[in-house]
Amino acid sequence: xxxxxxxxxxxxxxxxxxxxxxxxxxxxxxxxxxxxxxxxxxxxxxxxxxxxxxxxxxxxxxxxxxxxxxxxxxxxxxxxxxxxxxxxxxxxxxxxxxxxxxxxxxxxx
Amino acid sequence: xxxxxxxxxxxxxxxxxxxxxxxxxxxxxxxxxxxxxxxxxxxxxxxxxxxxxxxxxxxxxxxxxxxxxxxxxxxxxxxxxxxxxxxxxxxxxxxxxxxxxxxxxxxxxxxxxxxxxxxxxxxxxxxxxxxxxxxxxxxxxxxxxxxxxxxxxxxxxxxxxxxxxxxxxxxxxxxxxxxxxxxxxxxxxxxxxxxxxxxxxxxxxxxxxxxxxxxxxxxxxxxxxxxxxxxxxxxxxxxxxxxxxxxxxxxxxxxxxxxxxxxxxxxxxxxxxxxxxxxxxxxxxxxxxxxxxxxxxxxxxxxxxxxxxxxxxxxxxxxxxxxxxxxxxxxxxxxxxxxxxxxxxxxxxx
Numbered sequence: 001x002x003x004x005x006x007x008x009x010x011x012x013x014x015x016x017x018x019x020x021x022x023x024x025x026x027x028x029x030x031x032x033x034x035x036x037x038x039x040x041x042x043x044x045x046x047x048x049x050x051x052x053x054x055x056x057x058x059x060x061x062x063x064x065x066x067x068x069x070x071x072x073x074x075x076x077x078x079x080x081x082x083x084x085x086x087x088x089x090x091x092x093x094x095x096x097x098x099x100x101x102x103x104x105x106x107x108x109x
Numbered sequence: 110x111x112x113x114x115x116x117x118x119x120x121x122x123x124x125x126x127x128x129x130x131x132x133x134x135x136x137x138x139x140x141x142x143x144x145x146x147x148x149x150x151x152x153x154x155x156x157x158x159x160x161x162x163x164x165x166x167x168x169x170x171x172x173x174x175x176x177x178x179x180x181x182x183x184x185x186x187x188x189x190x191x192x193x194x195x196x197x198x199x200x201x202x203x204x205x206x207x208x209x210x211x212x213x214x215x216x217x218x219x220x221x222x223x224x225x226x227x228x229x230x231x232x233x234x235x236x237x238x239x240x241x242x243x244x245x246x247x248x249x250x251x252x253x254x255x256x257x258x259x260x261x262x263x264x265x266x267x268x269x270x271x272x273x274x275x276x277x278x279x280x281x282x283x284x285x286x287x288x289x290x291x292x293x294x295x296x297x298x299x300x301x302x303x304x305x306x307x308x309x310x311x312x313x314x315x316x317x318x319x320x321x322x323x324x325x326x327x328x329x330x331x332x333x334x335x336x337x338x339x340x341x342x343x344x345x346x347x348x349x350x351x352x353x354x355x356x357x358x359x360x361x362x363x364x365x366x367x368x369x370x371x372x373x374x375x376x377x378x379x380x381x382x383x384x385x386x387x388x389x390x391x392x393x394x395x396x397x398x399x400x401x402x403x404x405x406x407x408x409x410x411x412x413x414x415x416x417x418x419x420x421x422x423x424x425x426x427x428x429x430x431x432x433x434x435x436x437x438x439x440x441x442x443x444x445x446x447x448x449x450x451x452x453x454x455x456x457x458x459x
Binding site for chain 1: 150154155158227228233234235236267268269290291292294295296354355357358360372373374
């Protein structure tokens with residue numbers, strides 16, 4: 001399987017176009033960490049269980065994303081800086097259909 | 110002054126297991142943790158989540174892992190300073206350390222092992238402008254003394270267990286309790302949600318959903334909060350505003366202890382003993398970093414084990430010692446207990 005391209009705007013506003021593997025069972029939070037686009041300890045704090053919202057991001061393209069689980073929805077209900085296009089990066093698995101996706105990391109608490 | 114051999118900062122799985130390994134070497138441990146209970150993230154964030162990569166446990170709940178560790182270290186009688194954050198460290202002339210918490214509790218030990226995970230858990234503060242100006246003037250992120258809310262008007266914000274539990278608890282104490290949450294649904298335990306519903310029906314809790322507190326108002330202290338529901342913004346008179354949005358770990362004061370920090374973690378010598386740049390201070394588990402570091406509980410266990418061997422040498426530089434297997438030496442507790450493998454019964458064949 002081929003890598004896809006995903007664009008990530010970090011918390012300083014800098015955009016990075018990165019290669020994202022579709023065959024490593026990775027999610028967007030892990031992609032950000034693997035490219036070190038957010039300071040360690042400020043993202044993926046709970047490890048990816050939708051229990052902390054430190055990987056909140058804004059989805060800037062209209063790709064079809066997996067539906068929100070109640071866990072993600074209720075975690076976002078307690079997150080800060082939430083917008084209509086907010087998602088938890090840890091809940092979005094990287095797959096081929098996400099090629100060209102663009103996200104922006106929400107501010108750290 | 111609390112005295113011990115190894116002062117462990119952080120009572121998560123790594124810190125707890127260090128007590129066991131230290132105990133095998135007859136070293137006593139005392140643990141400091143900002144949380145009110147041992148277990149770190151496993152207890153605070155995900156006690157009901159299964160972990161699959163603890164060796165020899167195909168599956169174990171995080172809360173059960175902590176329970177097992179507590180049982181395993183019981184014979185070594187660790188001391189605990191819970192609900193306090195390690196604030197300062199002072200090196201003594203003899204190379205030992207005094208660590209003082211935010212509540213002034215002092216601990217003295219020849220070795221300090223930082224097992225602080227991602228840091229001490231601090232309340233998450235909503236980004237409301239001017240909120241910090243009202244801290245301790247009606248804005249509190251923890252409920253330390255419920256009596257201070259007696260006959261007062263309280264607004265609580267949040268949708269998790271602590272927001273629900275404290276709304277229930279304060280409903281009997283406060284003049285009024287208003288709970289504000291951005292959804293109609295709550296993330297807390299089902300019985301807590303049902304209890305809040307019951308208290309709402311009785312008129313003891315006012316529920317404002319889906320809504321959020323967007324402003325805090327008052328001259329000297331909190332007098333009201335502004336609540337936004339849909340397009341409407343209205344004021345709610347209150348004496349206290351308690352945002353309960355859970356806790357997030359912050360490295361905190363440890364970052365100012367003169368330790369070499371990289372990527373929000375403490376650099377250690379992983380080729381030897383997980384010692385930091387300050388001799389006598391070790392860092393183990395998720396709080397440390399070195400080339401190839403993995404933040405896994407199982408790695409923390411390994412690091413704790415090597416740290417204890419090095420700590421022993423530091424405390425008793427002249428004592429000769431070789432590591433003993435528990436299958437051979439058993440486990441001799443400080444409480445007089447002794448666990449050991451039963452001796453084989455030898456029978457002669459005639």
